[in-house]
Amino acid sequence: MQAKTFTMADLVRYTLVIALLIFFLFPIYWMVATSFKPPPDVLTRPPKWTFEPTLVNYIYAFEEANFAMFIKNSLIVSLISTILVLVAGCLASYSFARYNPGAGHLMFFILTTRMMPAIAVIIPFFVIFKTVGGTAIGRALSLGLDKPGALVVCYTVINLPLAIWLLHSFFQDIPVELEDSARLDGYSRLQVLWRVVLPLAAPGIAVTAIFCLLFSWNEFLFAFLLTRDVARTITVGVAGFWTQRGILWGPLSAAATVCVVPMMIFALLLQRYIVRGLTFGAVRG
Amino acid sequence: MDMTGKKAPAEGKVRKRAISDVWYSVLLITPATLIILFFALFPLFYAINLSFRHVDLTSAVGIGPYVGLDNYRFALNNKIFWESARRTLIFAVGAVSIELVLGVAIAFLLNQLRWFQGIVRSLLILPIASAPAAVGLVWRYMYHPDFGVYNGILAALGLPEQNWLGDVRLAMPSVIVFDVWQWTPFVALIVLAGLQSLPKEPFEAAELDGASTWQVLRRLTFPMLAPVLTLVFVLRAIDAIRLYDAILSLTHGGPGTATETLTYHLYRIGMKYFRLDHASAISLLFLYVTVVFTLVALRSMMRVQAERARRA
DSSP states (O other): OOOSOOOHHHHHHHHHHHHHHHHHHHHHHHHHHHHTSOHHHHSOSSOOSOOOOOSHHHHHHHHTSOHHHHHHHHHHHHHHHHHHHHHHHHHHHHHHHHHOGGGGHHHHHHHHHHTSOHHHHHHHHHHHHHHHHTSHHHHHTTOSTTOHHHHHHHHHHHHHHHHHHHHHHHHHTSOHHHHHHHHHTTOOHHHIIIIIIHHHTHHHHHHHHHHHHHHHHHOOHHHHHHOSSTTOOHHHHHHTTEETTEEOHHHHHHHHHHHHHHHHHHHHHTGGGHHHHHTTTSSOO | OOSSOSOOOOSSSOOOOSSOHHHHHHHHHHHHHHHHHHHHHHHHHHHHHHHTEEEETTSTTEEEEEOTTHHHHHHHHOHHHHHHHHHHHHHHHHHHHHHHHHHHHHHHHHHHOSSSHHHHHHHHHHHHHSOHHHHHHHHHHHTOTTTOHHHHHHHHTTOOOOOTTTSHHHHHHHHHHHHHHHHHHHHHHHHHHHHHTSOSHHHHHHHHTTOOHHHHIIIIIHHHHHHHHHHHHHHHHHHHHTOOHHHHHHTTTOSTTTTOOHHHHHHIIIIISOOHHHHHHHHHHHHHHHHHHHHHHHHHHHHHHHHHHHHO
16 A cells, blocks of 8 residues: 555546546536525526525425325335345246256346337337226236336336346355255255245345335336326326426426435445446446 | 254254255246246237237227238338437447446546545446436436526536537437436446456566556456456447437437437337337337347356356
């Protein structure tokens, strides 16, 4: 380690770092600042840098635009799909890590499905949900268009490949010897999975859960095309401020802030694992 | 080995297996595989079926008779299709190359920081975590020709103001800048993780041998980083050609069709004009290209995994 003095090179480096941080953080600052601006200050030329902070934009978003409903929808859809993904994902991923069925090909196929452009499969999805929504089963499971069940299905399908790959990297870290000795102690294979493997993989499962929540919460395309009204999620709700009469920038910034900030906090909590999650477990941070 | 403190079953022998390991492993993957197969294959076959018929949901025809390869012929002979494909390529090449160069540079810069490295790294996560559809709209506001902050800054500096998203030549670069803002940190963080996991010994040896910085970079750092760089390139490229949220919130494909990429073109034909036959044919062509690219490119992901397993 070099001496802890501030050198000329450091000065250059930190100047660059500050410039970078301004570029990457300024839009977030501007979003939050706009959300607290009084309506007349939102549309000024040139834009105002100082203003009297107010909550009117938030009040408008929640009282006029029913934003609480979008948040509720997003929460329901994200949570249920995440639970489904974790159950199916843990079983499959453990099996891949321990027994490798399909010799890698099946797991690879699963990854490729994640890379499909959503827009290319949206028409069949649209027709499926339109058809199923009219049937008794569809109504019971709320699977039709503009129903939360439809989005739960979509997000489960989208997030499963991510979960399987990410969990795989965590399951691989668990020494097989632990499982073997538990087997020698007379545990059945399912007991080994439930009592030994899953508790040891708990951090990985938590990380996977947060990534699934993040992707479901941020998803826009399916939510936009498969919902109309009562099942709209938060991202579609934000876009809803783009109205016939123009874009309501103040309430929109408030809504965007409500949408974005919780996920930023999640990401900060996750930061040790963020690289691992974003690369489907391939690179460790 | 008792994790819960409950009474352990009889010790000393492995309980008799009701089913073999193979069946057990297949049983475990069944739920996930069924979900994925059903929802990957059903839409695929459905789209294939539609792509060979005449389908127009806005007319009385509805889902009409089979028309052979007409829809594919229509797509491939359609100038608008090729133009949107070209724009997709321009966007992907532009955005991904800037993100890679800038991201790698930032990774090297962060790796040399002696103070606050952790904080800077955390702050860079923020753009990645934000929903593109939501921040895209915020950027639309910032790009606004009259009330936008970017023109405000230009004016304050005495520079000419721009119509960022309304000018045919500027619209695509503006969308690219948005993508660069959101995804450069992704590249930087992954490359940084790659840099920090490189073994120390070869570098110490090179220093003893008096190798120049350039030689070390060319002979050691980049070859050893290659799997991570390939991976990050593949992930970014796949996402860039699928770009949709940003286009919808920033430009709606405009001005005119200046930023209409393939995904937006598909959206317009399928979900606005309800010509599901043309849309299906185009999406299958698009799907075919992305799947081939993915199959080839993702092998690198497998290589990174194998590399890690070997090192462990």
